[in-house]
Amino acid sequence: xxxxxxxxxxxxxxxxxxxxxxxxxxxxxxxxxxxxxxxxxxxxxxxxxxxxxxxxxxxxxxxxxxxxxxxxxxxxxxxxxxxxxxxxxxxxxxxxxxxxxxxxxxxxxxxxxxxxxxxxxxxxxxxxxxxxxxxxxxxxxxxxxxxxxxxxxxxxxxxxxxxxxxxxxxxxxxxxxxxxxxxxxxxxxxxxxxxxxxxxxxxxxxxxxxxxxxxxxxxxxxxxxxxxxxxxxxxxxxxxxxxxxxxxxxxxxxxxxxxxxxxxxxxxxxxxxxxxxxxxxxxxxxxxxxxxxxxxxxxxxxxxxx
Amino acid sequence: xxxxxxxxxxxxxxxxxxxxxxxxxxxxxxxxxxxxxxxxxxxxxxxxxxxxxxxxxxxxxxxxxxxxxxxxxxxxxxxxxxxxxxxxxxxxxxxxxxxxxxxxxxxxxxxxxxxxxxxxxxxxxxxxxxxxxxxxxxxxxxxxxxxxxxxxxxxxxxxxxxxxxxxxxxxxxxxxxxxxxxxxxxxxxxxxxxxxxxxxxxxxxxxxxxxxxxxxxxxxxxxxxxxxxxxxxxxxxxxxxxxxxxxxxxxxxxxxxxxxxxxxxxxxxxxxxxxxxxxxxxxxxxxxxxxxxxxxxxxxxxxxxx
Numbered sequence: 001x002x003x004x005x006x007x008x009x010x011x012x013x014x015x016x017x018x019x020x021x022x023x024x025x026x027x028x029x030x031x032x033x034x035x036x037x038x039x040x041x042x043x044x045x046x047x048x049x050x051x052x053x054x055x056x057x058x059x060x061x062x063x064x065x066x067x068x069x070x071x072x073x074x075x076x077x078x079x080x081x082x083x084x085x086x087x088x089x090x091x092x093x094x095x096x097x098x099x100x101x102x103x104x105x106x107x108x109x110x111x112x113x114x115x116x117x118x119x120x121x122x123x124x125x126x127x128x129x130x131x132x133x134x135x136x137x138x139x140x141x142x143x144x145x146x147x148x149x150x151x152x153x154x155x156x157x158x159x160x161x162x163x164x165x166x167x168x169x170x171x172x173x174x175x176x177x178x179x180x181x182x183x184x185x186x187x188x189x190x191x192x193x194x195x196x197x198x199x200x201x202x203x204x205x206x207x208x209x210x211x212x213x214x215x216x217x218x219x220x221x222x223x224x225x226x227x228x229x230x231x232x233x234x235x236x237x238x239x240x241x242x243x244x245x246x247x248x249x250x251x252x253x254x255x256x257x258x259x260x261x262x263x264x265x266x267x268x269x270x271x272x273x274x275x276x277x278x279x280x281x282x283x284x285x286x287x288x289x290x291x292x293x294x295x296x297x298x299x300x301x302x303x304x305x306x
Numbered sequence: 307x308x309x310x311x312x313x314x315x316x317x318x319x320x321x322x323x324x325x326x327x328x329x330x331x332x333x334x335x336x337x338x339x340x341x342x343x344x345x346x347x348x349x350x351x352x353x354x355x356x357x358x359x360x361x362x363x364x365x366x367x368x369x370x371x372x373x374x375x376x377x378x379x380x381x382x383x384x385x386x387x388x389x390x391x392x393x394x395x396x397x398x399x400x401x402x403x404x405x406x407x408x409x410x411x412x413x414x415x416x417x418x419x420x421x422x423x424x425x426x427x428x429x430x431x432x433x434x435x436x437x438x439x440x441x442x443x444x445x446x447x448x449x450x451x452x453x454x455x456x457x458x459x460x461x462x463x464x465x466x467x468x469x470x471x472x473x474x475x476x477x478x479x480x481x482x483x484x485x486x487x488x489x490x491x492x493x494x495x496x497x498x499x500x501x502x503x504x505x506x507x508x509x510x511x512x513x514x515x516x517x518x519x520x521x522x523x524x525x526x527x528x529x530x531x532x533x534x535x536x537x538x539x540x541x542x543x544x545x546x547x548x549x550x551x552x553x554x555x556x557x558x559x560x561x562x563x564x565x566x567x568x569x570x571x572x573x574x575x576x577x578x579x580x581x582x583x584x585x586x587x588x589x590x591x592x593x594x595x596x597x598x599x600x601x602x603x604x605x606x607x608x609x610x611x612x
Contacts, residue, residue, distance in 0.1 A: 037471075126396075130467075134459060137455045157440060161350065166343035166346055191342055
């Protein structure tokens with residue numbers, strides 16, 4: 001596929017996934033009409049149905065697609081992607097809390113603790129985490145219980161102390177201690193953002209019952225793309241407007257967070273991100289043009305404006 | 307078994323489980339020496355290794371034991387119990403937060419947000435929830451992936467919007483709206499406390515691959531015992547000293563929470579709890595003296611002083 005065609009296909013598939021994830025989450029989230037706790041259900045929906053690019057579910061689907069165009073497999077990947085999105089959205093709700101990053105705006109909307117209250121936001125995050133694991137273990141996600149159990153184990157690891165939450169803890173500490181060495185910033189990013197990217201790509205492979213070599217390639221792609229994504233975020237935090245971001249720009253710098261832009265300068269950060277995109281693209285070389293859309297995705301990561 | 311002998315065996319097994327759960331959690335929790343985020347690991351250990359009766363893990367083990375004295379089964383039940391305890395402890399950490407019940411003392415120790423800080427407490431709770439699901443899906447919990455996936459599905463349901471977290475949300479709303487009808491208070495308790503008791507008993511049955519009738523009996527026992535437990539808590543909140551409780555007594559009344567003591571009076575609450583204990587004991591009648599220890603446990607629930 002020519003690069004332009006791959007980019008067009010990528011954009012179309014990303015938009016499709018955003019629409020499909022939204023529809024599936026609408027179905028899987030508790031409805032305020034029938035929920036045990038309607039206020040909680042509303043807060044969960046506010047957190048999870050607020051748009052967003054849905055890049056993680058897109059990665060689950062595209063990784064699965066490397067191993068075959070199969071509508072049953074694609075439907076399973078979409079479910080795993082929806083579960084991952086619940087997990088990701090819970091982390092945003094908790095990160096936005098006053099005791100954490102204290103953010104009022106997320107994707108152009110008031111954050112959950114602003115639209116509801118702090119207690120409701122804490123509980124909505126907690127319930128979204130439980131829902132993520134519940135979705136993964138439903139038989140609709142994969143007919144083999146072994147695959148479902150493996151996905152749960154992978155997500156528990158990627159999102160816990162040795163993954164996302166551990167990364168968030170170290171990020172908060174780095175802010176207080178004004179840590180600014182590249183090694184630590186990269187390590188924090190690997191945990192905080194990288195672990196869920198890694199889950200997304202590998203989950204697609206696991207659903208397709210791919211072998212260990214495939215999973216290692218997907219992991220290498222995820223690691224490079226995850227880091228490029230974070231660097232691009234830091235660049236956007238300096239360059240973009242609030243309207244483009246849907247959140248307050250310049251907050252990281254104001255909070256004393258050492259960003260990749262601080263470490264490498266704007267040009268250095270751009271160069272580093274471009275190198276990582278090449279690494280990500282190379283990791284998938286053995287899949288030939290089946291991986292064109294994932295290669296275009298890597299490029300998009302650093303070209304986006306919001 | 308005579309009632310006195312059953313009570314003695316119950317006390318011995320409860321103490322054994324408390325010791326065994328403590329040792330297993332010590333092994334399963336991240337160690338500050340090797341953790342990705344040492345501060346987070348310390349906070350998780352503070353939350354999960356602070357003693358406690360470990361009544362939920364005791365129920366998992368005893369329910370499994372109804373179906374056979376088998377050391378492999380018992381070890382699996384202990385692991386499921388440890389997972390459940392991680393889940394329960396995360397909920398205590400979040401419930402104690404300033405935005406929720408704002409408690410400084412838990413089992414005679416400073417709560418996590420007091421010993422550390424709010425952000426760390428939020429993250430420690432989040433990581434404990436992920437760890438609970440991680441423990442359940444480890445092959446050591448059951449060799450059959452179908453059993454592990456079923457336990458994850460049950461725990462996700464019991465702890466999410468339609469269970470524990472939904473109950474906590476409604477409890478907070480009841481407090482603000484000064485709701486005091488028995489139907490609502492019972493419904494809240496079923497979600498907030500009952501759902502995890504239900505998981506505990508049924509998990510023991512699922513690990514032993516018991517049939518649906520057995521699971522229904524375990525569920526009936528759990529429902530009665532869970533409600534008796536909450537009534538006993540309300541009685542203790544009025545009667546016990548801070549030293550006995552290891553937390554501040556009288557807080558529920560001060561917070562405007564309608565308790566069973568408010569609804570039924572002290573004597574009425576005691577009568578109701580005693581009736582529930584009889585219901586719980588009756589639910590297990592088909593197991594004969596194999597259920598003596600669980601019957602003694604039901605009695606203990608309403609006789610305890612802390």
